[in-house]
Amino acid sequence: xxxxIRVCTPMRTLGPREVRRHCRxxxxxxxxxxxxVERLGLSARGxxxxxxxxxxxxxxxxxxxxxxxxxxxxxxYRALDRMARPLQRDPVSQHPPGIVHQR
Numbered sequence: 001x002x003x004x005i006r007v008c009t010p011m012r013t014l015g016p017r018e019v020r021r022h023c024r025x026x027x028x029x030x031x032x033x034x035x036x037v038e039r040l041g042l043s044a045r046g047x048x049x050x051x052x053x054x055x056x057x058x059x060x061x062x063x064x065x066x067x068x069x070x071x072x073x074x075x076x077y078r079a080l081d082r083m084a085r086p087l088q089r090d091p092v093s094q095h096p097p098g099i100v101h102q103r
Contacts, residue, residue, distance in 0.1 A: 014052060014055075016044075016048050019048050019051050019052060019055075022055075023051045023052070023054070023055050023066055024065060024066070025051075025066070026066075026067075026068070028068045029054075029066060029067075029068055029071050032068055032071045032072060032075070033047055033050065033051075033071065036050065036075050036078075040075070040078075040079065040082075042078070046078065049078065050071065050074045050075055050078055051066070051071075051074075053074035053077060053078070054066045054070040054071045054073075054074040055070075057070040057073055057074060058070045
């Protein structure tokens with residue numbers, strides 16, 4: 001990763017083009033992402049989210065670039081997020097009976 005982009009721009013603000021440009025993938029990282037797409041059904045958007053999170057994890061670890069361990073950790077967080085999503089309730093269902101929620 002380019003260290004100047006990390007200092008000036010938070011990973012969360014990078015778009016797909018910037019992620020490709022600044023989050024270089026080693027062959028091992030690319031293989032981990034390929035397996036995640038295959039086994040977890042990650043979309044292209046999901047892969048970019050994993051790469052951005054991997055970059056943030058690498059930044060916090062003080063690493064020069066994204067390493068396989070950072071991608072694996074990001075995928076674990078993504079899997080936990082997917083597991084927790086069905087547990088979240090719809091805001092409409094949280095209103096007492098008789099009160100209509102307008103969307």
